Amino acid sequence: MSDHEMSMPPNDDEVRAHLDQLRLRMDPDDYALLLELLGPALRAVWEQRFDDAGFGLDDDERSDGVPQEVRDAAALVVATAITGRRDNEVIEIHTEETGLVRVVTDVTSAHDPERRDAIAECLRRRHRDDAELRGIAAASGMPTDF
Secondary structure, eight states, rough: TTTTOOOOTTTTTHHHHHHHHHHHHHHHHHHHHHHHHHHHHHHHTHHHHHHHOOOTTTTTTHTTTHHHHHHHHHHHHHHHHHSSSSSSEEEEEETTTTEEEEEEEEEHHHHHHHHHHHHHHHHHHHHHHHHHHHHHHHHOOOOOOO
């Protein structure tokens, strides 16, 4: 899929500019992979179906062979589509519960230790909530693979 086939809304200049910048900077094969990953995610964002805005990189089959640079670029393009801004960054946060997690955040939060701590606490809380929900699902005989 080319960027022209992606059918971007006419007012999404920031996403277009971000993709143009990436096209010039990235290896052509990586850029093609990026567009393949972004198609469903960007359509979901533009249709305001944010629950569907993931781009399939959690799927073990899909994630094999996708370079981290492409994953990060995809996450940043989706962030641009959601926020309308290109000043987001991918940061790494490590918690005992989750291990290393890559998170997209605004540039101010990326460099603010207090905000990074708040993001880490959110990750810890989410991990605890997920574990509790999995326990409830298992006790109820429901699937726990959410």
